[in-house]
Amino acid sequence: MAFDFIAEHLVNRQADALLRKRQLVEQSSGRFIQVAGKQYLNFASNDYLGFADDFIEIQAQHLGSHSSALVNGYNKPQQQLEQRLCELLGYESAMLFNSGFSANSSVLKALFQDKSVAQSSAIFQDKLNHASLIDGGLHSAAAMVRFNHNDLRHLESRLQKSKAKHKLIVSEGVFSMDGDQAPIEALCKLAKQYNAWLMIDDAHGFGVLGEQGLGSCEAIKPDLLIITFGKALASSGACLLASKQMIDYMLQFNREYIYSTAMSPLMASCTLERLEKLLLKADQKRSQLTENIAYFRELAKEHNLALMESTTAIQPLVLGDAEHTLAVANKLKDKGVWLTAIRPPTVPFNTARLRVTISSAHHPDDIKMLVNSLVECL
Numbered sequence: 001m002a003f004d005f006i007a008e009h010l011v012n013r014q015a016d017a018l019l020r021k022r023q024l025v026e027q028s029s030g031r032f033i034q035v036a037g038k039q040y041l042n043f044a045s046n047d048y049l050g051f052a053d054d055f056i057e058i059q060a061q062h063l064g065s066h067s068s069a070l071v072n073g074y075n076k077p078q079q080q081l082e083q084r085l086c087e088l089l090g091y092e093s094a095m096l097f098n099s100g101f102s103a104n105s106s107v108l109k110a111l112f113q114d115k116s117v118a119q120s121s122a123i124f125q126d127k128l129n130h131a132s133l134i135d136g137g138l139h140s141a142a143a144m145v146r147f148n149h150n151d152l153r154h155l156e157s158r159l160q161k162s163k164a165k166h167k168l169i170v171s172e173g174v175f176s177m178d179g180d181q182a183p184i185e186a187l188c189k190l191a192k193q194y195n196a197w198l199m200i201d202d203a204h205g206f207g208v209l210g211e212q213g214l215g216s217c218e219a220i221k222p223d224l225l226i227i228t229f230g231k232a233l234a235s236s237g238a239c240l241l242a243s244k245q246m247i248d249y250m251l252q253f254n255r256e257y258i259y260s261t262a263m264s265p266l267m268a269s270c271t272l273e274r275l276e277k278l279l280l281k282a283d284q285k286r287s288q289l290t291e292n293i294a295y296f297r298e299l300a301k302e303h304n305l306a307l308m309e310s311t312t313a314i315q316p317l318v319l320g321d322a323e324h325t326l327a328v329a330n331k332l333k334d335k336g337v338w339l340t341a342i343r344p345p346t347v348p349f350n351t352a353r354l355r356v357t358i359s360s361a362h363h364p365d366d367i368k369m370l371v372n373s374l375v376e377c378l
Contacts, residue, residue: 017323018343029053030361033338040338041366043356048208048313049278049285050361051234056273058266065262069095070251073262077269084272085239088214088280090221093247095240096263097256100203100228101132103238106256107199107224108136111168113253118142122164124155124196126171128178131346133170133201142166149178152186159194167194173202173216174209177347177355179314181205184220191223199224207232207279208313213286233279235271237263289313289360292367296358299371305378315356316342317374325352331377337370 013019027034030050033042045052065073082094097103112118118141125137128149137144143164147155159167169191171182184200191198199222202215206227210218213232217225224242229235240250250257296315300307308316319325322343329341332354343352356370 017326018345030359031363031366035338038336040333040336041362041369042338043358043362043370044338044340045357045359046204046231047234047361048232048289048357048359049234049282050359051232051274051278051282053361054234054274054278056270056277058269058273061266061269062264063266064264067261068258069262070258075262075265075268077265077272078263081268081272081275082239084275085227085241088212089217089225089227089241091225091241091243093242093244095247095250095254095257096268097238097240098236098260098263100201100226100230100238102256102260103226103228103240104130104132104201105136105139106254107226107240107250108133108140108168108170110250110254112140112142112166115141117166120164121166122162122168124158124162124167124169126150126175126182128175129170129172130176130201130203133172137170142168149175150180150182152183152190155187156190156194159190159196167191167196168199169196170199171201173200173205174312174314176204176314177316177342177353178308179310179312179316180308181209181216181312184216184222188220188222197223199226201226203228203231203238204312204314207282208286208289213279213282229271229274233271233274235274236267237271285360289358292358292360292362292364295364296356296367296371299368300374303371303375305371305374313358315358316353317356318351318353319378320350320352322352325354328377329354332373335373335377337373 023035025035029052030045030047033040067073078096086094112121121142123137123142123144125146126149127146145158147158174181187198200217202217205216207213209215226240228238325341329339332339339354342355
């Protein structure tokens, strides 16, 4: 029967404890989440600074942009947000996207859209890069070369062997599933040494890291920088920052940008207001987040919980087996703790994990309850 593979694949997913389901969230913040009328401590949110509860007032804006940015959908709020990000991060030009996935994947596809250019081009990707970066590389006409996670020697050996004229190194600032950081300064040096460009996706670093909270690349400027607004900024959308020439090139060849309705002017205005009134004044919250992370790691060590080496808000606890990880997550819910079981293919097989995310909104007692619950459930 036609399309009988659909039912078969769903059955296989269920048998392997890998079937994904959506949860209807009734209310959510950096500290709490409410599902099916029950409130839980929320340790699965990317609202690292607890901004979800901070409401701001803005002047009334049109909800929709009504068309592509290249038709008549590019408006003043979008331009103001792009210009402010350029000022803060030290870039010539920028362009907004409706999601980080769209930005990451489309930039890689557009950069190497010319097949004659792609034949002499290569993308060097960290093996733990986000799916959006991997998909963009796979759908690009350029060769894609993977290097071992944060392994500079392996990357350099790949660069040395490459005969490509156009080389692009791609990494994340903070890796979304492991929580560790890329050696960006060393990556920049390697890029210069081998006449390559560097692209960084700083979705989980922007807003949290750096002296001003401007992310992993606050002091070091990669050739291409992607930041997203749906994590620490508690908004939505993403931005590519680069040279004016690069943005002009994207305006000609980035199909997702050209053929998508532009970001809502209301969303652009909200994001700019959150940037100015919340994120740039959030030193105390960033300090509290650092204290919360340290406290969680201290308690975890006392109870022999084998955390990964991460100093960021992402604190994974690898359990290995997907079925066991899912069972532990469900037991935690019974205790009032909301934690997501991250399973393959999001992470490699046999590395299923509980992805603990810490927020500045968490109280010490919340963290203590989390650790005690983990000990009991494990």
